[in-house]
Amino acid sequence: MAITADRALQLLTRVMDPEIPALSIVDLGMVDSIKVDESGVHVDLIPTFMGCPALDVIRQRVQDALEDAPAVVRFVHTKPWTTQMVSARGRAALTQWGIAPPTDSPAGVRCPLCGSPNTRRTSAFGSGLCRASFYCHDCAQPFEQMKSI
Numbered sequence: 808m809a810i811t812a813d814r815a816l817q818l819l820t821r822v823m824d825p826e827i828p829a830l831s832i833v834d835l836g837m838v839d840s841i842k843v844d845e846s847g848v849h850v851d852l853i854p855t856f857m858g859c860p861a862l863d864v865i866r867q868r869v870q871d872a873l874e875d876a877p878a879v880v881r882f883v884h885t886k887p888w889t890t891q892m893v894s895a896r897g898r899a900a901l902t903q904w905g906i907a908p909p910t911d912s913p914a915g916v917r918c919p920l921c922g923s924p925n926t927r928r929t930s931a932f933g934s935g936l937c938r939a940s941f942y943c944h945d946c947a948q949p950f951e952q953m954k955s956i
């Protein structure tokens with residue numbers, strides 16, 4: 808078996824979030840550690856929001872992505888996942904997908920469609936618990952934001 812931890816991490820950049828197919832679990836900040844020993848690849852993942860995305864689906868996709876290497880995928884709870892762990896590339900992918908990235912900025916949430924800050928939150932819950940619904944006054948479109956936690 809010739810896989811290295813670096814190679815495994817590279818393969819995991821192809822594992823996309825089941826709900827947001829533009830966003831990899833690496834950019835989501837879920838990968839806590841990757842270790843390789845004689846028994847295989849050990850991947851520790853930090854679960855994101857409760858129930859979203861689907862953890863069983865992700866576990867299977869990680870195993871598939873690592874190809875022939877025997878993989879042990881664990882979800883660890885040693886530290887909480889927060890939206891601060893979403894990478895810059897992940898935030899760009901969210902915006903392109905039409906979802907406003909999480910922000911703590913006092914300037915508020917910018918519309919992912921037109922970039923306007925002239926938005927209003929219409930519901931604390933969007934299509935999932937992890938999302939909030941917004942409305943953009945400039946392009947008159949509803950959109951969702953990944954909630955900041």
Ligand SMILES: [Zn+2]
Pocket residue numbers: 918919920921922923943944945946947948
């Ligand atoms: Zn807009």
